[in-house]
Amino acid sequence: MQPEAERNTQQALLRGFMLKCPSCGTGKSIHRYLKVKDRCDHCGLELHHASVDDGPAYFTLMIVVALLFPLLAVIYTQFDPEPLGVAISLMSFATALALWFLPRVKGMFIGLQWANRLYGF
Template sequence: MEQSVPVERPVRQSMWRGFMGHCPNCDQASLFRKFLKVQDNCPNCGEDLHHHRADDAPAYFTILIVGHILVPIALLVQTKWSPDVSWLLGIGIPTIIISCLLLLPRIKGALVAFQWARHMHGFGGHPE
């Protein structure tokens, strides 16, 4: 039995589309139906999107990125200016929470699009 060669999908373009929350195939419809719920199928092109297996990776990468950017800034501010604890409660913690909430769906979208572009987990048309 001859196996068909999967169609080449541009990884960077797909990941950018996913990062922006768009379908990695057509870039015309939303990848998500809720905050972090991926559509089963694209409402525009019909591409199957339910094969994704992002699991905990978006949260892991979000914590990794936010931790490596904001924690050094917080330490720098604390050691240089020693601001009041209200600075931490009023600005530091909300900044970290908002950054995580903004970054999490973008990273999940990029990861789902990466899996789609690389034909992982059933995105290539073969069973998982």
């Protein structure tokens, strides 16, 4: 039995963040915002093996909170803002940030699963 070639995890994570196929980096891994493609259009890698469940949502939440809490501290220590204005603007910013990060984190999960040959990859 021939040993399988090692897969580059960092490269797969980066390609996943860019919503690209973890194998070739050219084809798309996700379409219609969060839907995983059945296979890569460029190299034919079967992507339907990906099983990410709620992981990307939890990680996205952690990223957004990690970015917003220091920002909240800076806003209240440096300025004297109106609390309602801060709440509305930060909630809007948090929502936009989460919507931007969620498909990218999901792509990273797919890349991580592919690099570690999980779930049939």
